[in-house]
Amino acid sequence: xxxxxxxxxxxxxxxxxxxxxxxxxxxxxxxxxxxxxxxxxxxxxxxxxxxxxxxxxxxxxxxxxxxxxxxxxxxxxxxxxxxxxxxxxxxxxxxxxxxxxxxxxxxxxxxxxxxxxxxxxxxxxxxxxxxxxxxxxxxxxxxxxxxxxxxxxxxxxxxxxxxxxxxxxxxxxxxxxxxxxxxxxxxxxxxxxxxxxxxxxxxxxxxxxxxxxxxxxxxxxxxxxxxxxxxxxxxxxxxxxxxxxxxxxxxxxxxxxxxxxxxxxxxxxxxxxxxxxxxxxxxxxxxxxxxxxxxxxxxxxxxxxxxxxxxxxxxxxxxxxxxxxxxxxxxxxxxxxxxxxxxxxxxxxx
Amino acid sequence: xxxxxxxxxxxxxxxxxxxxxxxxxxxxxxxxxxxxxxxxxxxxxxxxxxxxxxxxxxxxxxxxxxxxxxxxxxxxxxxxxxxxxxxxxxxxxxxxxxxxxxxxxxxxxxxxxxxxxxxxxxxxxxxxxxxxxxxxxxxxxxxxxxxxxxxxxxxxxxxxxxxxxxxxxxxxxxxxxxxxxxxxxxxxxxxxxxxxxxxxxxxxxxxxxxxxxxxxxxxxxxxxxxxxxxxxxxxxxxxxxxxxxxxxxxxxxxxxxxxxxxxxxxxxxxxxx
Numbered sequence: 078x079x080x081x082x083x084x085x086x087x088x089x090x091x092x093x094x095x096x097x098x099x100x101x102x103x104x105x106x107x108x109x110x111x112x113x114x115x116x117x118x119x120x121x122x123x124x125x126x127x128x129x130x131x132x133x134x135x136x137x138x139x140x141x142x143x144x145x146x147x148x149x150x151x152x153x154x155x156x157x158x159x160x161x162x163x164x165x166x167x168x169x170x171x172x173x174x175x176x177x178x179x180x181x182x183x184x185x186x187x188x189x190x191x192x193x194x195x196x197x198x199x200x201x202x203x204x205x206x207x208x209x210x211x212x213x214x215x216x217x218x219x220x221x222x223x224x225x226x227x228x229x230x231x232x233x234x235x236x237x238x239x240x241x242x243x244x245x246x247x248x249x250x251x252x253x254x255x256x257x258x259x260x261x262x263x264x265x266x267x268x269x270x271x272x273x274x275x276x277x278x279x280x281x282x283x284x285x286x287x288x289x290x291x292x293x294x295x296x297x298x299x300x301x302x303x304x305x306x307x308x309x310x311x312x313x314x315x316x317x318x319x320x321x322x323x324x325x326x327x328x329x330x331x332x333x334x335x336x337x338x339x340x341x342x343x344x345x346x347x348x349x350x351x352x353x354x355x356x357x358x359x360x361x362x363x364x365x366x367x368x369x370x371x372x373x374x375x376x377x378x379x380x381x382x383x384x385x386x387x388x389x390x391x392x393x394x395x396x397x398x399x400x401x402x403x404x405x406x407x408x409x410x411x412x413x414x415x416x417x418x419x420x421x422x423x424x425x426x427x
Numbered sequence: 428x429x430x431x432x433x434x435x436x437x438x439x440x441x442x443x444x445x446x447x448x449x450x451x452x453x454x455x456x457x458x459x460x461x462x463x464x465x466x467x468x469x470x471x472x473x474x475x476x477x478x479x480x481x482x483x484x485x486x487x488x489x490x491x492x493x494x495x496x497x498x499x500x501x502x503x504x505x506x507x508x509x510x511x512x513x514x515x516x517x518x519x520x521x522x523x524x525x526x527x528x529x530x531x532x533x534x535x536x537x538x539x540x541x542x543x544x545x546x547x548x549x550x551x552x553x554x555x556x557x558x559x560x561x562x563x564x565x566x567x568x569x570x571x572x573x574x575x576x577x578x579x580x581x582x583x584x585x586x587x588x589x590x591x592x593x594x595x596x597x598x599x600x601x602x603x604x605x606x607x608x609x610x611x612x613x614x615x616x617x618x619x620x621x622x623x624x625x626x627x628x629x630x631x632x633x634x635x636x637x638x639x640x641x642x643x644x645x646x647x648x649x650x651x652x653x654x655x656x657x658x659x660x661x662x663x664x665x666x667x668x669x670x671x672x673x674x675x676x677x678x679x680x681x682x683x684x685x686x687x688x689x690x691x692x693x694x695x696x697x698x699x700x
Contacts, residue, residue, distance in 0.1 A: 309546035368536035
């Protein structure tokens, strides 16, 4: 964080002396913490929800079964959301990545049925996901098609591919899903494995965004496209790689998810996941304006959605009401994001 | 002030150093329109040269040629005495010429030190390319301190800085790369008095340090008198007036320009007759 010594040395006339200023400066510091650590607000709300549901539903809510069901909601949403953040920071969006999440296990399933060993089948599936991401990225940066449209189209194409090649019939059993070994457990049989994968991916992508040169390039490209290009940032390559990464991680967790449930339904439509995932990003503190976003926030947003869905079901609120709640939460979160951005802009020069 | 300066001939430039940049007879036309009709200009080492002129005088075309955005039709550019060609912005950059268009180059969401190092980040652990934030912070703070640029903190995001601070960071970054010649496009536009002071001092210090030679393009004569050692006036695609700032005044310069316009009109009238 900012060193206060430096701040006050450069701006000696910042605050009037006296006791009052101390209270003000603590208040200001808390406000600044929430302004710049966007994950804090959704974290506080998530903890609040957790406490609320624990009080309302007691041990029923905190039971392993209930919590793993919350994690079951949060897993797919989180897996898609943490990758989507990269694109939102770039001021792009990927609407196809929910479908990639569903498409990936199909590729693994088809390959395995054709006699490809399981490890190779997984590699093939992930390769296919990367290819989809690369195509999304290249169409966006080379043909200048807005990513919203590019990925809307690939979403339909992938959906169609699955319907056509599955003959519109369910796939079951999924390889590994009946296994009891470590590999099977890791790849989805153990009920916590999916959410742990998502947590691991969050750590990797979060570190990448905040601590690597590539992360700086993402923020620079999303924050000021022309400025970044002038400074030598390869903006097109950065964008294409982010599409690839987003698809790759969604595809990876997609396989884990399929192994977990043991079957695949070709009628599953990926846009449902995407809408939750973008919602999770927004709740987590990522505005869709580019240049700013938090991977950790997206995970927390997904967990918030998971807890809300699970908790409301437990206390007897119907799933229909859940949609109303989630809609209100998304609007409030976005309004807060915008207000926070305004406050940052207003603190200029201080 | 030079006593009884005769406006007929421009004051010969005082040799303040070897020429950093020379423009010799540069011409440029767009279709039937001759925008530059033979520009002769010398920028000396460590000098701040102001370039002033009305809209359409050819200032921005000249800047585009100097920064490699456009090629001239005729004439020659010399950097440190060596004839150069700028087919691209990169080519101009390779010769140490950098243009700062106000504060547009900064990334609002990145902290000051990352803006300074953008494109040249220091990293650790080889292929992982983890940012060496500590080292970059340290070097950024030291560098800004060296050139007397004050910001609240090198960790402050660019969008939190004032216009003057952002401009200063943009200039500082341009100079950090091995820049020898800096083109500043209206560096004081939309700035308050205190802000302007910041940039004026920075530009003067940079020039005095001998690090860079600077061309400032502006409409505002007051700004140029603040910033520059010498002022060149462009009229109708030519440099018509070349004056040392300490030898002239705003009034005298204005008078010179009016006379120059009058001569131009008379010349056109007699050519037409």
